[in-house]
Structure formats: C-alpha cells, structure tokens
Amino acid sequence: xxTNNTNSFEPKVVAFVCNWCTYAGADLTGTSRIKxxxxxxxxxxxxxxxxxxxxxxxxxxxGADGIIISGCHPNDCHYTSGNFHARRRWMIFRNLLDxxxxxxxxxxxxxxxxxxxxxxxxxxNESVDQFRQLGPATSYQKLIKNSxxxxxx
Amino acid sequence: MExxxxxKDSYRSLITKLIGQNYQVVAPVKKDTMIDFLKISSFDEIxxxxxxxxxxxxxxxxxxxxxxxxYEKQNKKLTQQDFDFDSIPQxxxxxxxxxxxxxxxxxxxxxxxxxxxKIYTTRLERTTIIGLSCNKADDYCFCTSAKGSPGSTxxxxxxxxxxxxxxxxxxxxxxxxxxxxxxxxxxxxxxxGADKESLLAKVAANFSVDDVLAKxxxxxxxxxxxxxxxxxxxxxxACAYVCPTCACFDIQDESHGGKGxxxxxxxxxxxxxxxxxTSGHNPRENQGQRWRQRLMHKFSYMPDRLNTIGCVxxxxxxxxxxxxxxxxxxxxxxxxx
Amino acid sequence: xxxxxxxxxxxxxxxNYGLIVGYExxxxxxxxxxxxxxxxxxxxxxxxESCDQNIAVYLYRQEIKHNKKKVIVANHHTxxxxxxxxxxxxxxxxxxxxxxxAENGDIIELNTFEEIEKHxxxxxxxxxxxxxxxxxxxxxxxxxxxWAFWENEFSKCIKCYACRASCPMCYCPTCTVEINQxxxxxxxxxxxxxxxxxxxxxMHLAGRCVTCGQCGKACPLELPIQLxxxxxxxxxxxxxxxxxxxxxxxxxxxxxxxxEDHENFIR
Numbered sequence: 001x002x003t004n005n006t007n008s009f010e011p012k013v014v015a016f017v018c019n020w021c022t023y024a025g026a027d028l029t030g031t032s033r034i035k036x037x038x039x040x041x042x043x044x045x046x047x048x049x050x051x052x053x054x055x056x057x058x059x060x061x062x063g064a065d066g067i068i069i070s071g072c073h074p075n076d077c078h079y080t081s082g083n084f085h086a087r088r089r090w091m092i093f094r095n096l097l098d099x100x101x102x103x104x105x106x107x108x109x110x111x112x113x114x115x116x117x118x119x120x121x122x123x124x125n126e127s128v129d130q131f132r133q134l135g136p137a138t139s140y141q142k143l144i145k146n147s148x149x150x151x152x153x
Numbered sequence: 154m155e156x157x158x159x160x161k162d163s164y165r166s167l168i169t170k171l172i173g174q175n176y177q178v179v180a181p182v183k184k185d186t187m188i189d190f191l192k193i194s195s196f197d198e199i200x201x202x203x204x205x206x207x208x209x210x211x212x213x214x215x216x217x218x219x220x221x222x223x224y225e226k227q228n229k230k231l232t233q234q235d236f237d238f239d240s241i242p243q244x245x246x247x248x249x250x251x252x253x254x255x256x257x258x259x260x261x262x263x264x265x266x267x268x269x270x271k272i273y274t275t276r277l278e279r280t281t282i283i284g285l286s287c288n289k290a291d292d293y294c295f296c297t298s299a300k301g302s303p304g305s306t307x308x309x310x311x312x313x314x315x316x317x318x319x320x321x322x323x324x325x326x327x328x329x330x331x332x333x334x335x336x337x338x339x340x341x342x343x344x345x346g347a348d349k350e351s352l353l354a355k356v357a358a359n360f361s362v363d364d365v366l367a368k369x370x371x372x373x374x375x376x377x378x379x380x381x382x383x384x385x386x387x388x389x390x391a392c393a394y395v396c397p398t399c400a401c402f403d404i405q406d407e408s409h410g411g412k413g414x415x416x417x418x419x420x421x422x423x424x425x426x427x428x429x430x431t432s433g434h435n436p437r438e439n440q441g442q443r444w445r446q447r448l449m450h451k452f453s454y455m456p457d458r459l460n461t462i463g464c465v466x467x468x469x470x471x472x473x474x475x476x477x478x479x480x481x482x483x484x485x486x487x488x489x490x
Numbered sequence: 491x492x493x494x495x496x497x498x499x500x501x502x503x504x505x506n507y508g509l510i511v512g513y514e515x516x517x518x519x520x521x522x523x524x525x526x527x528x529x530x531x532x533x534x535x536x537x538x539e540s541c542d543q544n545i546a547v548y549l550y551r552q553e554i555k556h557n558k559k560k561v562i563v564a565n566h567h568t569x570x571x572x573x574x575x576x577x578x579x580x581x582x583x584x585x586x587x588x589x590x591x592a593e594n595g596d597i598i599e600l601n602t603f604e605e606i607e608k609h610x611x612x613x614x615x616x617x618x619x620x621x622x623x624x625x626x627x628x629x630x631x632x633x634x635x636x637w638a639f640w641e642n643e644f645s646k647c648i649k650c651y652a653c654r655a656s657c658p659m660c661y662c663p664t665c666t667v668e669i670n671q672x673x674x675x676x677x678x679x680x681x682x683x684x685x686x687x688x689x690x691x692x693m694h695l696a697g698r699c700v701t702c703g704q705c706g707k708a709c710p711l712e713l714p715i716q717l718x719x720x721x722x723x724x725x726x727x728x729x730x731x732x733x734x735x736x737x738x739x740x741x742x743x744x745x746x747x748x749x750e751d752h753e754n755f756i757r
Binding site: 407 | 516517518520522523524525543547552553554642643646648649650651652654655656668676677678679680704707708709710711712
Binding site: 053054057058061074075081084085087088089090091092093094095096097098099100101102103104108109110111123139143144146 | 629635686690696726
C-alpha cells in the first residue's frame, strides 16, 4: 500500500456495509487482488436499512476519524427498499450533524454492487485520502476525554 | 456570634487572594442566559443579580457525575485505581443563599446516615461556605414557611449581608469560618452595628411546614388525592436535579473495551424507571405514586428517620418545573385537605 | 365569566363531558395546565398569550385516557400535535372534543379529526421570525463555531429529560435511553452522552416535530434544543415536502420513500 510519507497520521476508518452488495463487492476486490488502504475496518450488516445513525455516533465516540457507508444501488436492494429508507435517514442525519458542527466530510456514502470490486477499492482509497487530509477527529476526541470526568463545571 | 465588617474592596481582595492561593473558588456566574455556580478565576466573574441560582450549591459536594474508581482489564488481569482523595481541592463556595446553605444539613444527614460517604464528606469538609443573605425574593420563595429565613446563618461558615453602601456584614458562624477570617484578618474590620433585619428580603410565611409534617402521613393511602396532585406532572427529573436536598443517585459503569470507570450520577424518583424491577414489575407505576414518594420523602421519611426536613423552601423545583408544579401550593393543599 | 368559562361550565353541567384539560393561572403570571371536572371550577380556565404550552402531551396519559368524555382547550401548537398524534394512531377519533379559538377570540368546537385537520390547515405552519433568526444565526456560523456553540450548550445539560417528557411526540413507553443492553446513551450527563442524546432525540422526531418548541421551553437550563428538532423539521419539508401536524393520515417522512428522492452526496 502506498502511503503519504509526508504525513504520519493514519485515520481510523470504519465501514458499515450491506451483506448483499458492498460486502460481496469487497470480497471481489480481494479475490481480484486489488490492493486498497488497510485503515478500514469493515462491519457487515444485513442491509443499509439496518445501519442506524446511532451506530455512526458510536463509531465517532469510540475514536473513528472517518466512516464509510455503502450498500446496494437504488432498486438493487435485496429487501427491495432498505436502501431507499436508509437514504432518507442519511439526508436528515447528515444535515443535522452539519448543524451541530460535525464535518460531514468525515462520512462517505456510496453504492457499491457485488460486481464493483474495483469501485470499492477506489471508494476506500479516496475516502482514506480525504480523512487523512481532514486530520484526526480532535473535536470529538476532546469530548471523549472530557466525558471521563466532570466536577464543578 | 461574632460580627465583622467586610468592605466591598476587601471582599474583592479576599476572593482575589483566595484564587491566588489556589483555592477552588465557586461562585454564581452568569453564563449565557442563566446564573449558576461555576468555578471562577477572577472576582469580576461573580454576579449578585440573582434570587437563587438555577442549580443548587450541592454540586460542590455531590456533583452530577462522580467518578468512583477506574478499572482496566488486560490479559485477564484486572487493575483498579481507587478514588484519589488528594484530587479534592480546598474550595470556597461564595454567594450561597441561606436556603441552599441549609440544604447541606439535609444532604449530610442522608450521606452520613448509616455509613459515612467519604467522598461527599471530604468534599464538604474541604469547602468553606460563605453565604449571602437574600435582599430580594420572588413568588417561588417560601423559606420562612420551611423553618428558614432570608438571613439564616444555619449551614454557612460565614454569612455576608450586603448593606446599602455596598459593604457587607460578616457573621462568623463556624470554626471553619473563623479560621478563614483569621487567615485574612486584615480584611475584616470592626462591625459598625448596622441593623441586619432591615436589609433582608421579606418572604411571607404562607403555611407552616410543621402542619405538613403532622398531616402528610394520614394522606399516604389516599390515592385519589395524589393522582389529582400529580395530574400536571409530566414525570421528568428537573425538580430533583435542581433540589439542594435531593440525594438519590445511580451507579453506572462507563466502559470502552476493557477500560472504564464507575460513576455515581444523579437520579430522580419522578422518573418511571427509578423503581422498575428486572421482572418488569414497577411498585410505583403511576405518576401519582411517584409524586407522593417525593413529598413523603421530604416531609415524612426524612423528619422521621433523620430528624431533618427535606425541603428548605428555595422554590427551585417550582421554577425549574416545565408545568409549574409549585411545591408550596402542594404543601398547602396537604394541610387544607 | 368569559366565553370559555361559560362554555366549559355548560359542557360539564350537561353531563356529556367529564373532564376539561385547559390552562389556568400559575405562579408569577405563568399559565399552566389544569384539569377541570366540576362545573363550579370552570372559572379557573384562562386562555391568553401566556398559554403557549403544548398540552397535547396529556391526551394519551393513563390517568386521562380512561375519561371517556373529555375536552381539550387547544392553542395552535396543541392542535398540530393532535393532528400528528392522530396520524400516528396515538389518539382516537371521537375520544375528545377540542375547543380552539378563531382569530377574533370566538370559540370553535372541533369534534372530529376531520374538523381538526381542516382548522389546522388555516393556521400558520413554520417558524416565527425570532425562531428563524436563531436558526440563521447558527447556520451562518463556521463549522468550528457551531461545534463550540453546541459543545457549550450540551455541557450544561443535566439529563433531566424534561425535553422528552414535555414533547407530545415522545410517547414511547420505553425510550432508547432506557435501553441498557446495549447502553446507547450514557446515563451520567457528560457532554458526549448529552450530544448523543440530543442528536437521537432530534432524529427520532424527524418528520414528526410540529415545531412547537416545547422542549426548549421546558428545559430548566434554557438550552436552545428546540433548534435541533426545527432543523430536522425544516429538512423534512425541504427534502420530502413533509410537514408534521398537517394531515391526519400522513405517513412519517422517514417511514416512506420515493425512488426519485434527490440526493447529491452518495458516490
């Protein structure tokens, strides 16, 4: 893997992916022997519709610098409409995060099908680059640290 | 009780010197829209433009979150780091209203009831309370009905009363107060003998808490009464969290992987989850029963067991209540019914 | 006796109604909810500008539910919430009568959901000028300033859940914060947990918030948390053309979808 040597920061990235498309797509990336950034930890879900916004909040709260969310293309959902529901939720959630001052560039959304092994590698590489540019999620990490102790404010 | 004079300039130098000597000075501060007790780093942060602060002074000895210990598990080996008592700073709490100061008495009787709560008592021991008599009151205040008064010295180590010229009468109430005065003896001068009573706010005594105490036990089984009393109550925890004598807490573990800490945090009997059993049974299943618990605890259980009233008449709960559950009114309806 | 009090007295005397939920004078000039069962108490009822609390929250309360014949005196916030509660099947048609007010102060009797819906259609939906200005103030801040603003606000939250308790739409018997396996929201009130709680509360109100601002009014520490639910309400309108509290048979914006929903951030 090629890394940017001028910058020692390597973002911690969590990818929430659906079982039927993106996870299979990521499998294809592997079997096709396409290399991609190793920063990403993949968590497999039955469907993007299952990816609750609280899971994303918890990823940040546990130190993620960036999040990738990926599932089936519209009209390709294994359960017909899970990704449509997810999309609506993300539209609201993304704007709400922006409203409270979270940089929404730390969350990358994508549709990657089971046939798009190359696209998955591309999405991960570009996202990791983007997160690397953004640097560590310090504002959130400050909150995590402060949450340990609060005396008289 | 010894009385001294503390001029406004001396008051400023006292606070400035305390901060300089690394005391944690906690005072009423206007932050955003609210006035609350906060740690200050300069005298100018203090405000005196309040009837009572939003939250009570109890946070100094009973903070909303208290970390009890840390733990870490590594390779099946558990290490525990106990509470560090050295981390508790020497504090001076200023601008405490007499009702709030008296609240520590009720709070201490709970925390020192059967076993002594060492964290609470150490925090309180290391805190010197400089009270400030009330020169104004509002419709929510009812300290005079609850055995208090706008100039009561009970609970304060030193009680200041602001005079019309801006200087203060300083009443030295406890040894802790006397020690502080001795440490800064050059700032306290001879008292001019001003009349303290005339400087105090007038709070009408609309009822006597003794009548509530006498009547409330007979009301216990009157379910219809409590249901009616609590009709408005929406079951949040605001009243308990701002109350200077409410001491209920929850113990929670906050962990990240194998690391974490145990925290003591505020809880409220008004919340439906408070008494919920694992089985699913809830002995206080409706808001009437929960409201009854709140009043019974303050006006029956505490007087019976701890020989103190669990209400100081500050009226904070009524101010904080989103639906205006005015505790003084409820007390009066107990007496009347 | 004014019109409202007379009306209330008549309704209770007629024997057709047993309970009136309305407003009375509270402490220090504030109005507060009141529950009137006897005709002679009808004179307690008031209705003026101070009655801005949303009292729809009482309609599904256990203690009130069993009163078969009830009346609720409703301001425009309460009316919108009743419509939204009806859409979510939390209140039932014919269970209660609504007394609303025309602009000239006349009392309007609304007996069915259809009538309520029709009346609500004549009301203004949206933020007041002052509320819109507060939204704009925050939206105009830089990302860092917004974060600092909310971090400061959330640090003050004591997790009393007055916001939840006062919201008519927060009717779940068991809230997510009460789930402890897993513990989604930490029980101690530190800034991180408070942020998660308020984000969660807002998300769960997406497409359902009628922008009454009751959560913010209820907050003992005066956190402007109503702005969070306003944000999701405004976005629901912008993205999905969904305004809560307008239709008794509306589907929740996040429970339905359109294949052509427009988004520009998914690669």
